[in-house]
Amino acid sequence: MFWDSLDLERGWSGIIKLFLIRLAFTMSQVHLKKHPDEIQQGKEIAYKILYEQSDQNINGIQSFSTWEWWKGYNLRTFLYPLWLSLPGHLLKLLNLDTNLLLVNSIYFMHCLLWVLGDYYCFIFVRQLLGKREAIAAAILSVTSEHVNDYVLRTSANGVEGNLMFVVFYYYLNMKPKIFDKNLSLLTLAVTLSFAVRSSSIVGYVPLALVAIIKDPRFLVPIMVAGLTIAVPTVLLNLASDAYFYGYWTVPQYNFVYVNVVMGISKFFGEMPWYYYIEHIYNEFCEIESYGIPIFFLLSVRQVHGTLTPASGNGWTKKVTGETPAHKLIRSPFILIFFFTNFIILSALAHKELRFITCCVQIGNIAAAYMITWCFDVRSVILAMLKNAGLKPRKSKRYRCARWITGWMVKFFALFVVVKQERGRLVRWMLNNRYK
Numbered sequence: 001m002f003w004d005s006l007d008l009e010r011g012w013s014g015i016i017k018l019f020l021i022r023l024a025f026t027m028s029q030v031h032l033k034k035h036p037d038e039i040q041q042g043k044e045i046a047y048k049i050l051y052e053q054s055d056q057n058i059n060g061i062q063s064f065s066t067w068e069w070w071k072g073y074n075l076r077t078f079l080y081p082l083w084l085s086l087p088g089h090l091l092k093l094l095n096l097d098t099n100l101l102l103v104n105s106i107y108f109m110h111c112l113l114w115v116l117g118d119y120y121c122f123i124f125v126r127q128l129l130g131k132r133e134a135i136a137a138a139i140l141s142v143t144s145e146h147v148n149d150y151v152l153r154t155s156a157n158g159v160e161g162n163l164m165f166v167v168f169y170y171y172l173n174m175k176p177k178i179f180d181k182n183l184s185l186l187t188l189a190v191t192l193s194f195a196v197r198s199s200s201i202v203g204y205v206p207l208a209l210v211a212i213i214k215d216p217r218f219l220v221p222i223m224v225a226g227l228t229i230a231v232p233t234v235l236l237n238l239a240s241d242a243y244f245y246g247y248w249t250v251p252q253y254n255f256v257y258v259n260v261v262m263g264i265s266k267f268f269g270e271m272p273w274y275y276y277i278e279h280i281y282n283e284f285c286e287i288e289s290y291g292i293p294i295f296f297l298l299s300v301r302q303v304h305g306t307l308t309p310a311s312g313n314g315w316t317k318k319v320t321g322e323t324p325a326h327k328l329i330r331s332p333f334i335l336i337f338f339f340t341n342f343i344i345l346s347a348l349a350h351k352e353l354r355f356i357t358c359c360v361q362i363g364n365i366a367a368a369y370m371i372t373w374c375f376d377v378r379s380v381i382l383a384m385l386k387n388a389g390l391k392p393r394k395s396k397r398y399r400c401a402r403w404i405t406g407w408m409v410k411f412f413a414l415f416v417v418v419k420q421e422r423g424r425l426v427r428w429m430l431n432n433r434y435k
Contacts, residue, residue: 007131008122008138019115021142026107026114026152037354040066042154043106045081049244050088050097071247075255078244079237080159080196084109110154117151117162124169125365128302128329132375136368144364150354151361156197161358163193163200164337171207172329176217178224187225191233198252202344203337203358210336214328265350275351276342294373295366299335338362374412378405 008014044064068075087105091097118138126134141147151158170186177183193200211218234252242248259265338359345355382392382402390398 007135008119009126015115015119018118018138018142019111022114022118022152023108023111025142025148026111027104029148029152037155037157038153039064040068041076041156042081042084042110043103045069045076045078046085046088046106047102049078049081049085050092050102071245073254073258074241074245074249074251075258076156077195077237077251078241079192080156082240082244083113084154106154110158113159113162114151117165120162120169121165121361121365124165124172125368127169127172129298129365129369130372132372133365133368136371137364140364140367141361144360146353146357146360147364150357155354157354157357160193160197160200161361163189164203164358164361167193167204167207168334171211171333174211174218174328176215176221178221179228180221183221183225184229187222187229188233191230194252195234195237198255200358203341206336206340207333210331210333211328214331259350260348263349265348268350270349271351273346276346276356279353292366294370295335295338295363298366298369299332302334303330303332334362334365371409371412374409378409381405 008018048065067073084106086109088097088102091101091105118141121141122134122138124134125137151161166189167186170182170189174180174183174186190201190204193204208218208222212222238248238250241251342356342359345351382398382405385395385398385401386392392398392402
């Protein structure tokens with residue numbers, strides 16, 4: 001079937017194809033809309049690491065660092081730029097560190113993280129909803145203008161959004177046991193997300209509380225995972241930052257203190273509290289207001305255990321008699337995560353659309369659920385006609401209904417994909433910006 005040909009779990013071929021698509025999009029579309037944060041948070045600092053620019057080495061190639069990296073502020077960690085710079089060391093060793101190879105090696109490393117997020121999004125959605133929904137979510141993510149505007153770029157927001165799906169997948173599968181593998185990997189993903197962008201932690205704290213409320217046995221394993229995984233990871237990150245900065249500092253604390261307590265971010269522009277509300281209808285699912293009620297419907301059905309995709313992997317009825325650990329999968333953790341981030345980000349004076357990237361990525365799941373739901377509605381209509389006595393092969397009315405509903409669903413799915421892409425490639429060809 002068509003769905004099976006796009007199954008990322010069937011082998012490496014699908015993952016490699018997706019990686020090449022992501023890399024091609026990055027190498028081309030990054031020139032459509034330049035964003036300063038991808039340079040200030042990623043590429044320039046990777047150059048600084050590669051060519052050893054410092055106060056002690058005035059002969060090193062000089063890169064441009066913004067105020068976020070200056071002494072007295074130190075809002076950013078070197079962890080992500082260090083990852084981006086890894087292939088550059090090999091290029092330097094081979095004397096192949098040309099501008100073309102060096103820049104695209106940075107995008108290569110970023111796309112590895114991006115496809116990691118795509119893969120975990122796929123297996124997470126497949127477990128929660130079904131295979132068709134997982135494939136549809138992957139297609140929508142590839143064509144989403146918002147995703148290709150912000151996750152595509154070498155900034156902390158892209159890392160935050162990709163690690164979100166890693167956390168979601170392991171959240172579904174963790175067990176209330178000390179040193180549980182899934183809980184340990186979840187803790188590592190949360191810690192890395194916090195290290196790269198400290199504000200990302202706000203959405204995960206409520207999820208931990210939900211897990212503990214659902215099953216108090218999670219309390220001790222979560223604390224042990226924090227002490228054995230989160231604390232050592234943070235200490236290693238602080239040590240690396242001390243090496244590159246030249247002195248000890250805590251960027252995660254500095255980020256919150258400078259932006260929230262001191263309120264310096266407001267000097268970059270203040271927006272009203274409803275700024276994200278004005279934009280969410282056109283960013284979330286990117287199909288106007290259709291995606292929001294579907295997202296609520298998905299969450300309600302998740303709570304009641306009635307997610308029933310035709311491809312399976314759901315619940316056909318509300319399950320009773322489950323243990324608290326099994327009921328964790330029926331907690332509306334996606335909804336909780338979404339609104340926690342949305343409300344806190346709306347409370348801050350300075351707002352940018354890239355700040356809600358993780359919320360928009362959740363919208364792709366809701367849009368995928370809506371599209372496959374349309375396919376299921378078509379199947380229900382045809383089943384009703386069949387039960388009414390119409391013969392699939394002999395009845396003209398049945399064949400007409402099948403043809404009309406089939407093309408209606410296909411055109412709607414095409415509309416969603418085109419609406420998401422919003423003619424970016426056409427504008428790119430007309431403007432001829434990639435020179």
